[in-house]
Amino acid sequence: MSDQSSIAPLAARRQLMTEPDLGAGNFLDHAIAVNPHRAVPFAYSHHTDHRGQVVLRGHTLLDLAALRDRYARWYHANGVRPGEPVGVVVAEGLEPLLHFFALTALGAIPALVNDAMRHDVMVRYLNHVGVVGVVADDTTRLAAAYREDPQRRPRFLALAAEVQAFDADRAELPEVYPYRHAADDVVALIHSSGTTGTPKSTMLAHRQFWDGKQPRMERFPAEPYDRLMSLMPHTHAGGLSYFLTATLIGLPTVVMGDWRRTTVEPVMEAFRPTMVASFPRTFVELATGELPARGAAKVHSWFNTGDSAHYGHIRRLVTLGERPAGLIKPWLLPQDAAQEEPLPGSQFVDGLGSSEMGMALFGQVFTPETPRDDRCVGRATEVVIKAAVLDQDGAEAPDGTVGMLGIVSPSRTPGYWHAPQLTESFELGGYWLTGDVARRDAEGRFYHLDRTVDVIDTLAGPVYSLPIEEVLLADCAELVQDCSVVGVPGAPGEGQRPIAVVRLQADAARCTAEEVQEAANKALAEAGLATLAAVSVARTPEEFPLGPTGKVLKRELRTRFATLLSGL
Numbered sequence: 001m002s003d004q005s006s007i008a009p010l011a012a013r014r015q016l017m018t019e020p021d022l023g024a025g026n027f028l029d030h031a032i033a034v035n036p037h038r039a040v041p042f043a044y045s046h047h048t049d050h051r052g053q054v055v056l057r058g059h060t061l062l063d064l065a066a067l068r069d070r071y072a073r074w075y076h077a078n079g080v081r082p083g084e085p086v087g088v089v090v091a092e093g094l095e096p097l098l099h100f101f102a103l104t105a106l107g108a109i110p111a112l113v114n115d116a117m118r119h120d121v122m123v124r125y126l127n128h129v130g131v132v133g134v135v136a137d138d139t140t141r142l143a144a145a146y147r148e149d150p151q152r153r154p155r156f157l158a159l160a161a162e163v164q165a166f167d168a169d170r171a172e173l174p175e176v177y178p179y180r181h182a183a184d185d186v187v188a189l190i191h192s193s194g195t196t197g198t199p200k201s202t203m204l205a206h207r208q209f210w211d212g213k214q215p216r217m218e219r220f221p222a223e224p225y226d227r228l229m230s231l232m233p234h235t236h237a238g239g240l241s242y243f244l245t246a247t248l249i250g251l252p253t254v255v256m257g258d259w260r261r262t263t264v265e266p267v268m269e270a271f272r273p274t275m276v277a278s279f280p281r282t283f284v285e286l287a288t289g290e291l292p293a294r295g296a297a298k299v300h301s302w303f304n305t306g307d308s309a310h311y312g313h314i315r316r317l318v319t320l321g322e323r324p325a326g327l328i329k330p331w332l333l334p335q336d337a338a339q340e341e342p343l344p345g346s347q348f349v350d351g352l353g354s355s356e357m358g359m360a361l362f363g364q365v366f367t368p369e370t371p372r373d374d375r376c377v378g379r380a381t382e383v384v385i386k387a388a389v390l391d392q393d394g395a396e397a398p399d400g401t402v403g404m405l406g407i408v409s410p411s412r413t414p415g416y417w418h419a420p421q422l423t424e425s426f427e428l429g430g431y432w433l434t435g436d437v438a439r440r441d442a443e444g445r446f447y448h449l450d451r452t453v454d455v456i457d458t459l460a461g462p463v464y465s466l467p468i469e470e471v472l473l474a475d476c477a478e479l480v481q482d483c484s485v486v487g488v489p490g491a492p493g494e495g496q497r498p499i500a501v502v503r504l505q506a507d508a509a510r511c512t513a514e515e516v517q518e519a520a521n522k523a524l525a526e527a528g529l530a531t532l533a534a535v536s537v538a539r540t541p542e543e544f545p546l547g548p549t550g551k552v553l554k555r556e557l558r559t560r561f562a563t564l565l566s567g568l
Contacts, residue, residue: 071102082107093257107179212383268295281550312473358411394429406431456487
């Protein structure tokens with residue numbers, strides 16, 4: 001890695017905070033315009049050489065722009081024009097970001113698709129979006145699907161390798177390039193997990209997706225020694241959001257294509273990040289078994305978004321790394337903070353967000369000294385105009401009452417692509433419904449209890465799955481590595497009852513489901529929570545199904561265990 005700093009000066013970053021036309025569709029050009037270190041590598045890809053050693057390759061802002069322009073020439077030569085959606089199905093890492101840059105520079109709309117999506121679901125999604133073309137690492141199955149349904153075939157199906165190898169010297173770009181976006185222009189389509197049916201397609205707009213991130217230009221850790229490891233899927237809004245921030249700051253960032261620990265840990269040791277951003281999926285793996293002390297030796301901050309993380313995993317991760325004094329004493333001047341000894345351990349910034357929210361809109365900071373406070377996601381961030389817990393009529397519920405979480409924020413999505421009625425179903429009384437069940441305390445802190453679709457309707461009243469999972473992961477940690485709690489029908493007349501599907505710790509591999517259930521129910525009873533009607537031990541990955549972004553597919557579990565208790 002280069003010894004020269006790639007980070008934009010503070011004055012340049014403050015300038016970006018007030019640029020009226022900056023947005024998600026042109027942030028690369030704005031970064032190039034203000035950063036005097038535009039020729040210093042900041043974005044790192046990686047591969048493993050023939051000796052099994054991790055090799056990092058740095059890319060400058062100018063490198064990314066050159067690759068973008070080459071890709072854009074290919075797309076333009078193949079007839080892509082402003083406002084047209086194009087499917088991008090390429091492996092995670094830096095590659096989907098390059099296609100995003102190219103398509104937005106033409107004013108087109110990248111429909112970014114996680115390549116782990118089930119193939120039949122992928123075809124339905126691309127058809128729903130109405131893409132004019134698809135670029136993919138492998139087009140074989142897509143071509144076969146469109147041979148069966150030729151009327152839906154887009155104008156082109158092209159291999160990503162064809163775009164990469166394109167001889168762009170004789171290809172033209174539009175007269176106006178890069179495209180000049182209006183504030184409301186759609187710049188990307190981001191899909192939901194799509195565990196049943198066709199995934200929802202969330203629209204990201206040029207200005208909307210930048211709103212709320214401006215303070216990061218000044219506050220985001222960006223000392224010359226800081227380095228970010230981005231473990232987000234970069235076909236997802238979370239990965240795009242972090243890369244937008246890193247690009248504008250010039251923050252050295254390794255863009256990962258694989259979130260599994262076997263890949264992550266060697267790269268972590270080579271890159272030595274001070275910050276790690278991920279969905280909970282990787283944090284579960286890093287917090288399991290022997291901790292990655294060597295790779296995390298310099299980590300001072302872990303950033304989580306999407307679903308909030310579990311205390312049982314957080315409490316292990318914050319024992320790693322070291323924190324600069326100024327991180328917890330923000331009143332210190334930089335020179336004073338540098339003179340203080342680093343503190344052992346790191347901070348975990350747990351954010352609750354989604355593609356629809358535009359970013360993490362709630363946040364809680366954990367350190368080794370933070371007392372346990374199950375399911376607390378903190379207060380709303382400053383971009384939120386208003387956050388509330390709502391009843392079914394859209395009225396604000398009293399503090400302490402459980403209801404639907406609603407937000408009013410300029411960062412929220414304009415809605416779902418080609419689905420106005422679906423968009424309207426998430427709007428209530430001027431709020432955007434996040435799809436979460438929550439409560440707020442008298443101090444304004446929010447507690448995330450469940451997704452609305454995952455609430456378990458028992459005869460005794462609603463049971464929320466996330467607090468139960470919290471207890472299993474924190475209080476039964478010697479047995480349970482990971483878990484998912486769902487509701488399934490009980491015997492006739494019993495209503496729904498909660499069950500847990502668990503992955504066991506390596507040292508507890510011989511435990512039976514009955515032994516886990518006994519320990520879990522003892523802990524749940526002590527916590528005053530509903531006990532489990534059954535436990536199933538997942539011994540294989542297929543028995544603990546994960547979606548494209550690493551989320552446990554609760555809908556599949558509900559289907560699989562639908563008759564477990566009913567005897568039907």
